[in-house]
Amino acid sequence: LPSGDRGRRKSRFALYRRAKANGVKPSAVHILNTPQDSKAIHSRGQHSISFTLSRNQTVVVEYCHDNNTDMFQIGRSTESPIDFVVTDTSGGGKECEDPSIAPSTISRFA
Known part of the structure; x- marks a missing residue:
């Protein structure tokens, strides 16, 4: 979420067939x-x-x-092999008391 917008959001990811299956x-x-x-x-x-x-x-x-399957990688890193980056807001979506604390990452998606 952009800094300052701390509301809970549902995310949607559109998956399309790759030009070459991986x-x-x-x-x-x-x-x-x-x-x-x-x-x-x-x-x-x-x-x-x-x-x-x-x-x-x-x-x-x-x-x-x-040749019939596409794979997508979901993770915490912003490196190029990651197709979808997933993060969480501090406190699991609750309002954070200290705005200087960066959002945490979701380890279960790593």
Whole structure:
């Protein structure tokens, strides 16, 4: 909210299809016996996430490009990868006693 306007506002975001889809989808799942084995699965050309379930089991999920899905990032930062910046007023929308305090960020959207 602009400084001085401390009223509670509902926000709307219009999402439109991107010119080129940037989504990903799971492509392969690998179940490994040791976390060290996951290093052999990782590839520079492909995104992957590894989950260590126990000392003896790691799951690596590889992802590939999805031409039918657009992804949007919502966060607290104003950096360029963030599509929508979300902030909160001080005190959760209540009138702030000290106007010099900047609005806080909403950590649950990070």
